[in-house]
Amino acid sequence: MKAKISSTQIRPLSAAVALLLCGGHASAQQVADAQAANLDTIVVTGTRARNRTALDSTSPIDIVTADDLKAAGAVNGELGQALQTLLPSLNFPRQSNAGGADMVRSAQLRGLSPDQVLVLINGKRVHTSALVQTESTTGLGTTPVDLNAIPISAIKRVEVLRDGAGAQYGSDAIAGVVNIILDDSPHGGEITTSYGAYHTDFEPTKRTITDGQSSFTSAKFGTELGSGVGGFLRGGVEVNNHNATNRAGFDNFAGDSTPDNLKLLGKVNYAAGDPKLENYSGWLNGALPLSDAATLYAFGTYAHRHSTGDNFFRYPDDAANVKSIYPDGYRPVGLGSSDDIQGTAGVRGRLGEWDYDASLTYGDNDFDYRLRNSLNASLGTASPTSFDTGEYEFAQTVANFDATRGVNLGGRDYTLALGAEARHENFQTHAGDPASYAIGPVTGVPIGAQAGTNLTPADTADVSRNVQGVYAELSGNLSDALFVDAAVRYEHYDDFGSTTNGKLSARYEITPQFALRGAVSTNFRAPSLSQIGFESTSTGYDNNGNLIDSRILSVNNPIARALGAKPLQPEKSHNYSIGFTATPAEKFDVSLDIYKIDIDHRVVLSEQIGGDALTEFIASHFGIPGVQAVNFFTNAVDTSTKGADLVANYRLPLYEGTLTLTGSYSYADTHIERVADTPAELVALGNDNVLFGLQSRNILTNAAPRNRGILSARWADSKWSLLGRATRQGSTTRVFDFGGGFTPTQTYAAKWQLDAEVEYKFTPTFSVAVGGINLTDNYPTRSSDDINYFGNLPYDIISPIGFNGAYYYARARLTF
Template identity: 60%
Template structure:
C-alpha cells in the first residue's frame, strides 16, 4: 500500500486512538487559571477575553521531547505556530525561526515566567522564512524545565511591550518543590527517499534529561535544577547531481550522478541547564530566581563547489568541495527578583539579564583569491546580543461600581546591545589572484569595516485593569507609554471584553494598537559574502546598513517603526463536562513592515560602486527597508470532547487555523536605483512572496487520547496547508511552484510498568509523507528535490523509544 493511500487509514486511527494537537491542556484542564493576558487572578482559558492556549509539560513531552526541540513540540501542538526546517539557508540552519499567525518571527514576544526573553544574535539573511530577523531561539529553552506554556493569540503591546504584534508565548518553569524525573529517548528517521530510490536510516537522535528539587525552609521555598543532553546526526535528502549547464566541463562532468549536495538537518550536539527557586522572607515576601543556559554546536549545509571553476583550486580539492558551516551558540538568561504584599498592594521587582553569543565558522572551504595555499577552515564572525530589563510592578484588587477590579501599574527599563566582530583576516582577504572570488566560500568573513556596536535604552510606564461585572461581563484594559532612545515615544492601548449572553455561551473581542521598533541588527548589521544567488551563480555581495554611504547612494533611508492595529472577535462555549469549543476571527494591519530588499545585482551596480566608492567586485547589494503595509486576516478554531471509555478517559480534539497576508502600499523603487538601471526593483516578487505565500495559510489537526492507570494511547493527524515559492532569476525568468497540502500522522503508546517507571514507543510522520518534489525550474539540477517551505519537512518517518523514571 502506498504512503498516500494510508492517509485515510491514519484519519481512522486518530479518531479511534489517542492524543491532542493544539490546546490539549485546554481540553483536559479547562479550569486552569491563566496568568497571561489578564490581571485577574481567577480567569480560566474559556473565560479569557482574548484567545489563550495552555500546554502542559505532558503535552510538550509527548510532542517534542523525542528530539528535545521546544519549537518542534509547539508546531505539533499549535496550528498557528510555524517552525520550518531550513537547509542551505546560512544562519537559519543553526537558529530556526518560528512564526505565529503567519507573521514575522520578530513580531511575537516570548516570556519566561512572565519576564521578557532575549533574541538570538545571529541575523537570518539567507533563509526564506524569517529572512532579515533575529528570532528568539526556542530550542535554547530546556523542554524538561517547563511546567506549562500559555500562548496569547492577540496583540498585547500595551500589556507587555513592543514586539507583541502577533501574540505572546509565556513559558512557565517547573516549580514542584520536591521529587524529580529522569528520561532518555532514542530515535531515527527510516524512510524511502524517492529521488534516489533508496531506503535510508539517518538522523539518529539521543536525548537525556534529568531534574530534581528540594524544599528550602518550611514556608514554601524550593530549589529546582535540571540538565539535558542531546546528540543528533545529520540527514540528507539531496538528489543526484545533473551539473548546471554553465559548470559542464570535462572535470566537472566527472562528478555527475553523485550526491554532491546535502538537503536536510545538520548534525547537532547540545547541553541545556536550568534552575528555578524561591526563598520566603518576612511576613509575605519571597525572593525568586531562575535561569537557563544552552551550549549548542551545529552544522549547516552549503552549495557544492565543482572541481573546475573560479572558486576552487584542484590542488586543494581535486574532486570539488562542499563547505560546511559550524555554529557555536551560547545562550543565557538569569532573573532574580522579590515579590510580596505592601499594604493593599502586591509588588514584584525584578532584574532580568539575557545574552546570546554566536560564533560562525566554516570548514571544507577556501578563499580562492589566496591561491592553493589558502586555509580551509575559517572563523567568519562573532555575534552578540544582550538585554537587561529592570521592572517594578504594583497591583491591587478593589471593588467599585458593583464590580471587582484588579489594577496593575509599573515601570520598566530595558537596555539592549548588539555587537559583531570580524572574522579571520583570511576569511575576507582579497588575495593576489584577482580573477578569483575573494573571501571564504559559503560566507565571507565580516571585515573590520562590517563590525557593529550598537546599543539603546527603552523606558516604559504602563497601567492596566481587569474587571468583573457580575457573572457575565469581564473586561481588560491596558495603556502603555514606551520611549526608545533612537525612535522616540509611542502610546499603545488595548481594550478587550467577554460577555456570557447565555449559560455556557459567550462572545469575546479585543482591539489594540502595537508598536515594534526595528531591531538593532536591522539598523546596524553589515556583511560581505561570496555565495550563490537564487539562479545558482556565484556572486560577491554586500548586505549594507541603512547608514552606509553606498546604501544611501542606492536610495536607502532611515528605518521607521512598525505600527499595527489588531482586531479580534470570538465565540466560546462549554456544554457540561464533555464538550467545549472556541472560534476566533482576527485582523492585523501593520504599517511600514521591515524587511530586506531584493538583491540588487548586475554590471550597473558593480560599476557604480567601483566608480563612486572605489570598492571593486560588488556584484549584489541589499539593505533593510520599510517594505510595505500588510493586512493579515484569519480565524482559529479549537474543539474538545471528552468522555469515560472503559476504565479510562477518551479525549478528542479538533483544531484549525487560517491566516492570509496581503500587501498594500508597497515601497516604490527609489530614483537612484532606476537611474542605474530602469529594471531594478527594490521590493519585488521574491520578498513579497516571503511575506505572503511562503508560509502555509492553513493548518488543521484532529487528535485523540485514551489513558488509564497503566496505558496511554495517543495519535494526531495534522494537515499542513499549501505554500508557494517564487524565484526571480532575471530576464523575465520567474519560476513559481505551489506545494500541495500534506498530512502527517503521529502516534505513541506508553506503558507504566510501575508507578515510577514507564516506557513508550512511537513515531512521527508514520506514513512517510514528503512535500511535492520541486519542478525542474526550482530543484537546482536534481540536487535539491524538496523545498524547505512545508512544515512537514523532508526527513520522512521518524521512530523512537523512551524510558522515564519519576521520584
C-alpha cells in the same frame, strides 16, 4: 511490580487503537479530570486579573502542559518543533543550506514574521538570538528568539496568547505572546531518556535511508528551601544530539562541461537536510520567603549548542575552486557555536493594599560561525581551508516593577495594575580572521571564504539603545455578564522616539455555557538593533546559480544612503478580534476566534540589488571595486492578515479509562496593501532594482501554509496511554525571480501527517513509550525542474511536513 497485560486490558486497548485512527493533537492530559483542570488553570498571560482561565479569557489562549510536550515526539527535544506539532497557529519550518539559520530556527505565529511574537519566561522578556537570518527563507532578515535554547524538561506549561499584546508587554507582541512557565515543584524528580531516527524510502534516489539518529536525556530534581516556609529550588540538565540527514538528489548540473566536472554527473554531490547538532543545557527555578510579605525568587536557563551543516557544492573547475587543493571539488561545511543564557532575580510580595514584583533580567546570546572544507580562491594555493568568519552577540538587561491591587468602583471590584520597565540592549559583531575576507593576488575569482557571511573590520557593529516604558491596566466586571480589560502603555526609545499603544478587550457571558469575546488593540515592533546596524560581506550564489560578491549594508552606511536607504521606523499594527467560547456539555468545549491584523511599515531586507551600473557606481563614488550586489533593511511594505482559529475538546469515559478527542484549525491569509516606491537613486541605476520584489512578497504572503488542522485521540487508564494525531499541513507556494522575466512558481500541495504513541507504566514511577512521526513516510510535492537546482534539491524546505520522511522513537521515564 511485575508488569502483566490482562485480557481486560487488551479489549480497551483494541478499541482505543481503532479510535486513534482519527488522528490527533496531543493537547489532552492523561485523564479527563486532568484535562478539565487544564482548562480551569488560572492564566497569567494577557491580563493582570487574578482569576481568569483559558475559557473565560478575553483573548484566545492555548495551554500546553509538560505531558503534552513529551507526547509531541519532538526530534532532539526541540521546544519549537513540539509547539508546532501541538498548535496549528504556530509554524516552525526546517531550513537547509542556510548557514546559521539551519541551527537557529524561526517560529511564526499566525503566519507573521518570527520577530513579531514576544517570548517570555515566567512573564519576563526573553532576549533574541544574535544571529541575523540572512540566508533563510522563513524569517529573512530577522533575529528571532531561539526557542530551542530553552530546555524542554524545564517547562511546567506554556501559555500562548494568540492576540496582540503591545499595551501590556511592549515591543514585538504583534502576533501574540509565548509565555513559558518553569517547573516549580518542591519535591521529587524525573529522569527521561529517548532515542530515535529517520527511516524512509527516498524516491528521488530509490534508496532506503536511516539517518538523523537522535538521543535525548534529561534529569531534574526539586527540594524545599526552609522548613515549612514555602521555599523551593528546582533544577535540571539536558544533553541531546542529533545526526545530520541528507535528502539531496542526483546531480544533473556539473557546472561547466569540463571532463572533471562531467565525472560528477549522476552523483549525490550536495547535502540537503538537518545539520548535526550537539546540545547541552541547564536550568534553575527557586523561591525563598523572606517574611510573610516578601519572597525572593530567581530562575534562569543556559544552553550551549554546536552545529555542523553543509553548504552548496563547488565543482572541480569552478572559479571558486583551487584544483590543487580540491581536485574533485568540495562542499563547504559551516560550524556554528551558540551560547545562550537568561537569568532573572527579584522580590515579590505585598505592601499595604498592593501586590508588587520587582525584578532584574539579563540575557545574552553569543554566536560564532566558522567554516571548514572551504577556501578563499583569491589566495590561490596559499589559501587555508578553515576560517572563522565572524562572531555575533546580543545582550539585554531589563528592570521591571509591577504592582496590582483591588479597587472598588461603583460598587464593583476591579484589578488595577501599574508598572514600569527599563531596558538596555546591545548588538555587536566581530570580524572573522583576515584570510576569510582577504583580497588575494589571484584575479577574476571570488573573494573571501566560500559559503561564509564574512564579517570584515569595516562590517563590524556595536550599537546600543535604552528603552523606558510605563503601563496601566484596569480589569473587572462592568456587570455580572460583562468582563472588560483595558490597558495603555507608553514607551520611549532613545534611537527613534516614543510610542503609545492601547488595548480594549471584553467577554460577555450570554449564558453560563456560551460567551462572546473580542479585542481591539494597537501594537508595535521596534526595528531590532541588528536591522539597524548589521553589515556583512559574502560570496555566494545568486538566483541564477552564479557566484557573486555581495554586501549587506546598514541604513546608516553612506553607500546605502546614496542608494536611497532611509532611517528605519517602528512597525505599527491595528489588531481586531471577535469570537466565542462554548461548553454545551460538561465534557465538551469549543472556541472560535476571527481576527484581522493590519501592519504598517514592516521592516524587511531589500531585494538583492545588482548590475554593472551598481558596481561602477560604488567603485567610482566610494572607491570600492567589485561589489556586485547589495541589500539593506527598509520599511518597504504594509500588510493585512485575516484569519480564524478553532479549538474543540471532548472527553468521555471509555472502558476503565478516559478518551479525549481534540480538533484544532488555524487559517491566516496575508495580503500586501502597499509597497514603497523604488528610490530615485536606484531607478537611475536600472529598472530591475526594486526594494521589494516577487521573492520577498512570496516570503510574507504564501511561503508559510495558510491553514493547518490537527485532529487527535488520546485514551489513558492507570497503565496505558495511547495517542494518535493527524495533521493536515496546508499548501505553500514558492516563487523565484531569476531575472529576464523568468519567475518559476510552484505550489506545494497540502499534505497529511500521521503520528502515534503508545506508553505503558510498568510501575507508578516508571514508563516506556514508543512512537512515530509521519508514520506514512509522506513527503512534500516534488520540486519542478525549474526549481530543484538541476535535481540536487528535489524537495523544498518551506513545507511544514519537512522532507526527512518517517521518524521513530522510544522513550523511558523514571519519576521519584
